[in-house]
Amino acid sequence: MSLALNTGRLILRLPRMEDAERIAFHLNNFGVAGNLARVPYPYFLADAKAWLRTRHADLPPQETNFTIEVPGEGVAGSIGYHMGSAGEPVIGYWLGQPFWGRGYMTEAARAALDWYFDVTAEDRVLSGVFDFNTASLNVQTKLGFTEIGRSTMHCLARNAEVRHIDTELTRDAWIGQKR
Numbered sequence: 001m002s003l004a005l006n007t008g009r010l011i012l013r014l015p016r017m018e019d020a021e022r023i024a025f026h027l028n029n030f031g032v033a034g035n036l037a038r039v040p041y042p043y044f045l046a047d048a049k050a051w052l053r054t055r056h057a058d059l060p061p062q063e064t065n066f067t068i069e070v071p072g073e074g075v076a077g078s079i080g081y082h083m084g085s086a087g088e089p090v091i092g093y094w095l096g097q098p099f100w101g102r103g104y105m106t107e108a109a110r111a112a113l114d115w116y117f118d119v120t121a122e123d124r125v126l127s128g129v130f131d132f133n134t135a136s137l138n139v140q141t142k143l144g145f146t147e148i149g150r151s152t153m154h155c156l157a158r159n160a161e162v163r164h165i166d167t168e169l170t171r172d173a174w175i176g177q178k179r
């Protein structure tokens with residue numbers, strides 16, 4: 001499958017094994033891994049390769065990840081979906097630190113959400129942030145996510161339970177804000 005989304009400044013495409021070195025480089029940074037639930041720290045090339053081996057091209061949208069590429073600069077991050085513990089789709093994302101603060105994630109997430117609501121019949125997408133992650137909460141607020149509760153979530157990199165703000169984006173809100 002050659003699924004790819006062109007956002008203007010970014011290309012979102014399916015992950016490939018040759019992304020492993022750049023993914024490992026960017027995720028082996030506590031400033032990135034420490035904001036994610038499921039990424040260990042330190043993060044090794046073998047971790048990236050093991051994850052990439054699970055990224056089959058025929059996964060359903062609810063399990064699809066995109067590598068975020070900045071043309072001319074290479075692999076910058078990742079955005080994708082997984083089934084959460086409540087059996088509902090969750091969107092997660094990260095950018096390598098050199099790529100922060102350029103509005104890239106807002107741009108990438110808009111494309112990934114347009115695609116998702118287009119190819120599925122899901123009524124909503126769940127997400128959330130550790131409660132100190134203001135940048136990510138700002139991204140989600142700009143996209144139309146709203147808080148639906150508070151919880152704690154295990155953070156592998158911190159090996160700790162961390163306070164979490166739970167959010168959702170409904171299809172109605174997504175479509176409504178585009179009108």
Ligand SMILES: CC(C)(COP(=O)(O)OP(=O)(O)OC[C@H]1O[C@@H](n2cnc3c(N)ncnc32)[C@H](O)[C@@H]1OP(=O)(O)O)[C@@H](O)C(=O)NCCC(=O)NCCS
Pocket residue numbers: 031032033035036093094095096099100101102103104105106107128129130133134135136138139
């Ligand atoms: C969170 C992350 C994805 C943001 O990506 P990004 O491309 O820098 O985000 P954007 O530039 O699209 O938007 C960030 C917004 O937060 C704001 N922001 C950034 N850092 C901030 C901070 N420390 N405090 C408050 N606001 C902040 C920016 O000004 C921007 O808002 P604006 O457009 O209104 O100015 C990126 O920093 C990252 O990957 N971090 C590590 C992993 C992570 O946290 N993943 C998400 C887990 S929920």
